[in-house]
Amino acid sequence: KLQVSDPQGIVEFENGNFKLIFQNPKNVNEFSMTLLKGQEREAICALHVNNKKAVPESNVTYCQAEHSNTSTTFILTNLDKKHIDTYTCCLESLLPPPYIYCHLKETYLYIQDKEDCFSQGIMSWIIIGLIGFALISCVCCVVACRLRNKNQQCESNSHEYNSEYMPMAAVNAAKKPRI
Numbered sequence: 001k002l003q004v005s006d007p008q009g010i011v012e013f014e015n016g017n018f019k020l021i022f023q024n025p026k027n028v029n030e031f032s033m034t035l036l037k038g039q040e041r042e043a044i045c046a047l048h049v050n051n052k053k054a055v056p057e058s059n060v061t062y063c064q065a066e067h068s069n070t071s072t073t074f075i076l077t078n079l080d081k082k083h084i085d086t087y088t089c090c091l092e093s094l095l096p097p098p099y100i101y102c103h104l105k106e107t108y109l110y111i112q113d114k115e116d117c118f119s120q121g122i123m124s125w126i127i128i129g130l131i132g133f134a135l136i137s138c139v140c141c142v143v144a145c146r147l148r149n150k151n152q153q154c155e156s157n158s159h160e161y162n163s164e165y166m167p168m169a170a171v172n173a174a175k176k177p178r179i
Helices: 114-157
Strands: 002-005 009-014 017-023 030-037 042-050 053-058 063-067 071-076 085-095 100-109
Touching (some): 030 063, 042 071, 053 063
Antiparallel strands (some): 009 017, 017 071, 030 085, 042 053, 063 071, 085 100
């Protein structure tokens, strides 16, 4: 369980889920907290509280909002590489007046893709396998060449009996008596 906190909010990472926890405003009857994503500040999840009654709203499947008496929690689940971005929590205090709009917390989330780890592992095994195959192939080629050379040397020392030219033994010239 990893937890990062500051006076404005807490970010927890547990069981593959990010929890962004923000303190509720004090002495406020009606407020709204919205989780915004990216530089475009796209609203992905919100929680509207009116007289202690909370109404969650979500524009995406990976964000849920939960409310307690002291805090509001945004839970981000099933995240992958495409969810890497800056997330900002925006608090709007509606009642009692004055209306207040402010950003509480800006957090950058980096998610390492599970498939990347898996594919890197497979890729390293493929490379190791190819190197092993190349080494075994080289050893087999060297052994085959040596056997071939040795076989050729043996054949050059022996006579080939089906050849048109037969090797003949040297004959000493017969000595003729001189008269």
